[in-house]
Amino acid sequence: MVFIGLDIGSVAAKGVLLTGESRHRLLLPTGWSPGETGKNLIEGLLRQSGLRRSDVKRVVATGYGRVALREADRTVTEISCHARGVAAAYPDAGTVIDIGGQDSKVISIGRGGKVLNFAMNDKCAAGTGRFLQVMAAALDMDIGELGEAEDPSQDVTINSMCTVFAESEIVGLLACGISRGGIIAGLHRSVGRRVAAMARRLGVRERVVLSGGVALNRGVYRALQEELRWSVTVADDCLFSGAAGAALLAGEMD
Amino acid sequence: MLTELLEDFWAIREKNVIKIKELKEQGRKVVGIYCTFCPNELVIAAGAIPVGLCGTRDEPIAAAEETLPRNLCPLIKSSYGFAVTDTCPFFFFSDLIVGETTCDGKKKMFEIMGELKPVHVMQLPNLKGDGLYFQLWVDEIRRLRARLERELCAGISDEALWEAIDLVNRETRAVKEICDLNRQDPPALNGLELLAVVWSKGFSADRSGVVDMLVRLKEALVERQFQAAAGKSCCCPGPGREATSVPQWSRPRVLLTGCPVGLGSEKVVRLVEEKGGAVVAMENCTGYKTLELETGREHDDPIVALAHKYIRIPCSCMSPNQYRLELLERMIADFNPCAVVDLTWQACHTYNIEAYAVERLAAEKGLPYLHLETDYSASDREALKVRIEALLEMAR
Structure with missing residues (x-):
């Protein structure tokens, strides 16, 4: 059938x-x-x-x-x-983290994919693909290029959770001469921090699997693992x- | 018969605008009330009409934001907005407004509202139990009595007060009996009907008339359940019933808890019902929060008796607020819900924080739990829908 x-x-x-x-x-x-x-x-x-x-x-x-x-x-x-x-x-997944275009969500799952609990981002775009898309535009890049272009050796922190304010923040950082790679790493950490906080609030159960389009971004994947302090598997065919x-x-x- | 009875409840607000206007013209006084902490009995005993004030709609919020901060709870903004735009007829007719210090936002808003009308604010202790806190509350009720007597030019005798206490106790029992019919599966009333009944009753000028309406409604509902059990048709299309075609018996039962909900701010109730759930019980101010509380006869002084009743209300402004969790636990046992929805209005810190304890209780009971923080606007409808639908999928 x-x-x-x-x-x-x-x-x-x-x-x-x-x-x-x-x-x-x-x-x-x-x-x-x-x-x-x-x-x-x-x-x-x-x-x-x-x-x-x-x-x-x-x-x-x-x-x-x-x-x-x-x-x-x-x-x-x-x-x-x-x-x-x-x-x-x-089959051994305990937590699904899905970062999509306008939502990010953390789902606690049991046997056979039964949903035990879940959390989603609030109304705003913080911690979603949309956030990265707007930032990519501000950096004159395509969202698909962000993952490769980051420079995680630089310690840049993006403080604004609000997408609009974060955009002004990176304009300010660029004006201060901070490198694009450093800013991108900061953006990835911002998404990772936001999503990790949501996951920890819900309670993380092994194994953690990352799905959704943003999972293709290696920088976010790395940042999420660091912030979460758990090992994360990117789903095959995550899209x-x-x-x-x-x-x-x-x-x-x- | 049942349809007409329910329609009467939907129509209470509108009908009573005219009724209260007439009574005003005959010289009756009106006292506007925002919150369940206000002892209605004192107003009734003074021969005045206690009436609920508008504060559950989005429309006047923009006007309120000209004065109040935007990141304030929608209930406070809506209440003030209705008052300042003069669009709440009940506010217009009120000779005195009674408010309580249930939160910092309301407390400060009432100061500004005082520029529009005489406002009496009751200072509420945030601790239950004996001692100074309770004494403060007794004194506050005495102070309200004195203010009402002065403002309404009427004496409040103990005798009249006991009579009013009996009336309000009867009303509480009548409402509880209706709410309790929803313990059955399928529930007697859908969520919107339940809300219309418990919320609308507060706008009536005729308290004993409302008790009669409640008693008649209960009889009709029992009759319908009886007929349904006997296999006769029970389909009763009425206001609020058209929302969806999912039969009542196959709907996951939902217990709603948290901030106050009224008509106009019923979006979460409506979405749960639209998405195929049944809101069978509401642990909130208009709902079950006050329904176990009656004024006892064991005290000689009716003011002390009232103080004992009202201080028990499990509002999140009380700290600690153990009775709310006990009440929820009992309601989970009685109403047998498949899921719990906890509604927090934006910027209501106390309910927002108590969500932690409610979530833990739901987890202990093995119930899917959803905490929603929102306001009166329709802007997040789609986001709420996904969450509510996912909750119902978990409950099925």
């Missing part, structure tokens, strides 16, 4: 199609119309797998754009989907944990 999981995030839309034997995945920018993007994901996954729409038993959508999808049979929150997706790949979880949950529903 064929199931599709769609994770429509604020920046990227991820789709996973599961048949009994194979797994297909597709990544698209979410753009301005989450509904349209979801449709494109399904079509793309079907093309990739050579299947027809009628072969698909169920579609489960997650992510902030989940409600905009007419094609979805059910919607499930990102919390449950990330927990399920990570637990499938790492698709939520979508994979949604596809698995689609297969487990009555």
Whole structure:
């Protein structure tokens, strides 16, 4: 039987199609119309797998754009989907940390990916991909370049939690002649500190698995490990944990 | 029948604006009240009308922020905003406003509110028990009695006070009996209906009339539960019922605790119900927080009797506040919730900090727990939705 999981995030839309034997995945920018993007994901996954729409038993959508999808049979929150997706790949996972475009969350999980407890960032963008995106723009860089460009040997601290204030703070640091690499390392530490505090408040259980797009940034990964003082595993296919979880949950529903 | 009874509660506020206006014209006095700590019995015994004041809507907050700081609790800003923009009819009709020092924000806001109307502030001790703290509270209730007598030009006799005590005790019992019907599964009332009943009653000019309404509603609800048990249709579309099509019996039961909620600030209750949960009980000011508290007859002095009742209210301004946790523990046993939602209005430090103890209690009981810090605005609806939905997924 064929199931599709769609994770429509604020920046990227991820789709996973599961048949009994194979797994297909597709990544698209979410753009301005989450509904349209979801449709494109399904079509793309079907093309990739050579299947027809009628072969698909169920579609489960997650992510902030989940409600905009007419094609979805059910919607499930990102919390449950990330927990399920990570637990499938790492059965010994106890904590999932997901840093996405506009949310960061820490999920305590038990057997089979059952959600025991969770915490999410507040209304503001501190400790999320959006924070890094705005800072990258201020440094005239692409967000994908940040991880490689940092210089962790420099001890730069970004104090502002607010994205807007942090932006002025780095403008000030640049004016003082602080290097870009040092500032980037400071930004990564800021995200790491914020997320680690949230995780410690919830209670960290081994093993800690990092998912979401920001997990691809080696600097954040390093900073998070340092701040958390736990070893962290970056999920294989970290972008698709939520979508994979949604596809698995689609297969487990009555 | 039941539908009409519930609609009567939804309509209390509107109807009573006109009623209170008429009574005012006939010379009756009105005392505006913000908080459950105010002994309504004294106002009733003075022959005046105690009435709840508006403070649960977002609309007047912008006006309040012209005077008050932005990072203040929405309840304080809304209360002041309604008063300063003259959009709360009950405030308009009030001859005297009674406030309490339940938090620093309110205490200082009342000083400014005093420029609009006569405001009497009761100094509340933050410690329960005997000794000087209790004596202070007794003296404060006496001081309120004297102020009411002076301001309303009316004597308050002990006899009238005992009568008023009986009336308020009867009301407390009637409300509790309705709330307790939600111990059953499915609950007798959905969260919005429950809120409409417990919150709206405070706006009525006719206290014994409200008790009658509550008694009639309870009978009708028992009748409906009886019919449902007998297999007859129990579907009763009324205000608040249209929110979602999930049947009542398959909804995860949610216990709401924390800051006060009223119509206008019911967004968390509404979201829980929209997302398929059922708010079966509310441990907050309009809800269960005061429902176990009746004024006892064992004291000769009615003022001392009142002081004993009111000082027990488990508001987070009390330190320590053990009774709140005991009450919650009892409610968890009685209402059998699948999850606990703890609501803190932005900048309410005391409830925000007590969340630590409530979370621990929920964990001990094995219940999923969600602490939400928010305000009256709709800006974080989507963020709240994800959290509430995830909580309900955990509870299922």
